[in-house]
Amino acid sequence: MFYLSGVIHFFIDTISLCPRSTHITQKIFEVTGLSKDEIFLDIGHGIGNAPIQAAATVGCEARGIELVEDRFAISVSFRDSILEQVEHEKRKTQQVSVPL
Numbered sequence: 627m628f629y630l631s632g633v634i635h636f637f638i639d640t641i642s643l644c645p646r647s648t649h650i651t652q653k654i655f656e657v658t659g660l661s662k663d664e665i666f667l668d669i670g671h672g673i674g675n676a677p678i679q680a681a682a683t684v685g686c687e688a689r690g691i692e693l694v695e696d697r698f699a700i701s702v703s704f705r706d707s708i709l710e711q712v713e714h715e716k717r718k719t720q721q722v723s724v725p726l
Contacts, residue, residue: 648675648679651675651676651679651680652679652683655679655680655683655684660680660684660686661684661686662684662685662686663686664686664687665686665687665688665689666680666681666684666686666687666688666689667688667689667690667691668680668688668689668690668691669690669691670691670692670693671690671691671692671697671701672692672697672701673697673700673701673704674690674692674700674701674702674704674705676688676690677689677690678704678705678708682708
């Protein structure tokens with residue numbers, strides 16, 4: 627199943643980083659029944675908010691297509707920053723010592 631959140635965002639006139647956009651994207655996941663066993667595809671993903679949100683909140687594989695080079699570059703940086711934060715948190719939890 628394909629989910630065209632980029633098209634929906636365009637028609638409802640939202641801005642990628644606004645809280646309303648995150649709420650609407652989450653609603654799209656709920657209404658479509660997106661599950662962790664599916665692949666979320668965002669055509670025209672901008673800076674990558676929707677695919678990152680799909681992967682983080684639903685646990686599905688998420689992909690995006692973006693033709694505007696600047697937006698794509700930002701999305702890669704955004705994704706890498708989030709992955710770095712996740713890895714940092716994993717390392718912090720692994721470093722917890724148990725008193726003897």
